[in-house]
Every structure is written in structure tokens, then in C-alpha cells.
Amino acid sequence: KQEVTQIPAALSVPEGENLVLNCSFTDSAIYNLQWFRQDPGKGLTSLLLIQSSQREQTSGRLNASLDKSSGRSTLYIAASQPGDSATYLCAVRERETSGSRLTFGEGTQLTVNP
Amino acid sequence: NAGVTQTPKFRILKIGQSMTLQCAQDMNHNYMYWYRQDPGMGLKLIYYSVGAGITDKGEVPNGYNVSRSTTEDFPLRLELAAPSQTSVYFCASILDRRNTEAFFGQGTRLTVV
Numbered sequence: 746k747q748e749v750t751q752i753p754a755a756l757s758v759p760e761g762e763n764l765v766l767n768c769s770f771t772d773s774a775i776y777n778l779q780w781f782r783q784d785p786g787k788g789l790t791s792l793l794l795i796q797s798s799q800r801e802q803t804s805g806r807l808n809a810s811l812d813k814s815s816g817r818s819t820l821y822i823a824a825s826q827p828g829d830s831a832t833y834l835c836a837v838r839e840r841e842t843s844g845s846r847l848t849f850g851e852g853t854q855l856t857v858n859p
Numbered sequence: 860n861a862g863v864t865q866t867p868k869f870r871i872l873k874i875g876q877s878m879t880l881q882c883a884q885d886m887n888h889n890y891m892y893w894y895r896q897d898p899g900m901g902l903k904l905i906y907y908s909v910g911a912g913i914t915d916k917g918e919v920p921n922g923y924n925v926s927r928s929t930t931e932d933f934p935l936r937l938e939l940a941a942p943s944q945t946s947v948y949f950c951a952s953i954l955d956r957r958n959t960e961a962f963f964g965q966g967t968r969l970t971v972v
Contacts, residue, residue: 749901776956776957777957777960779960779961781963786968787965787966788949788963788964788965788966789949789963791960791961791962791963794960834901834902836902836961838956838961843909843915844890844892844907844908844909844915844917844956845890845953845956845957846892846904846907846917847892847902847904847951847961848904849894849901849902849903850901851899851900851901852901
């Protein structure tokens, strides 16, 4: 059974700092990995999608990497801002399961202090 | 382009009542999913559908039912609501199983009292 773990569970940093969020998964048979942002009481906003054949994806100040063989992904946020404060979730799309389900980690709650 | 639309946004139910959470997508996506998110936790899969007329159970299906009569709609039915079903429910869709990103609705916050 696929398990997705995110470390740390919570992170508090001063504005301007570069930071790394970690995601690990137990089964490397995946189609892709997706990073989401969730603001309190809101839905999920897709940030980056990395296909299993790719090593990284970039969007603005965000860079996500994928090492499928070791079951790890990182989300790098450059020059953090208070508006980046949210919960960040990673999810893997499983290759071997019916329905190609997404399995989620429990998230990293990020607070960026002015 | 509406994407994935969920209704209602909020609902309070009494124990034993029933209700249907609505989900509609206008992207002609084949795959649709229902997840629940409990406070401080990730999302757990309740039911999914790979196309009209085809549904299957996820991790936590007990107490729920689904149907998929059209490509666009995927309602989730709660029968005999229980306090353990207090959660935020998210509907999601994808075009195909391999290379496309998942799109999520804004969620339905359900409280059972």
C-alpha cells in the first residue's frame, strides 16, 4: 500500500528565507507527483505537476524535484513571502491501482513571518 | 470555465439524516473522485469513477454511496449521517490516468450533530 510522508509537519520562517519541503513515498510505481497549496478553509490549488520521467519542474519562485527511484520529492520556495503561508500537500498518482488514484501526504503547514 | 463545482459549501446535519453532496465538472474528464479531509490530516479517498456507469470503493467507503450517470456529474450520498462523517469533502477530476493534473472543487464542509 502506498504511503506518502511529508516532513516537517510545520515550519515557521522569517520573510525572505529560502526553504525546502520534503515528500517521500513508498512505492515508486507512479505516473506523476503533484504539489498543492491549501489555504485555511479553502480548496486545493495545484502548484506543480512532475511526470515520472521528469526530474524537476519550475514555476516562478517554486521548484519541485522528483527522484522516483529513492521515492522522494522536494518543493523549494525561494525568497519566501508572508503570502506563501499555507499548507502544502504532495500527492502521487499510483500506476498499479485501479482508477489511478491520488495518495496524499498529511501536509506541511508553512508560516512566513514578516 | 467553471472547472469542478461542489454544492453546498456548508451543511449541518442531524444524526440519522441523509443528504447528497453534488459535484459537477465541465472539462469532459473521465476520472472523478471523492475525498474527505479531517482536521490536520491529508485527504482520504472515499469513492472514484473511471467513467459514466463505473464506480468503485476507495479507502473509506463505509456510510457513503455514489452514482455516475453522466460524464459531468458525480454525486456522493450520505445515508444515516453519523458524527464520524463530520469532515470537509472534496471532489476531484482528471482527464486521463497518466499525464494530466488533478483539479479539485472548493469543498463541502459538513458537520453532523
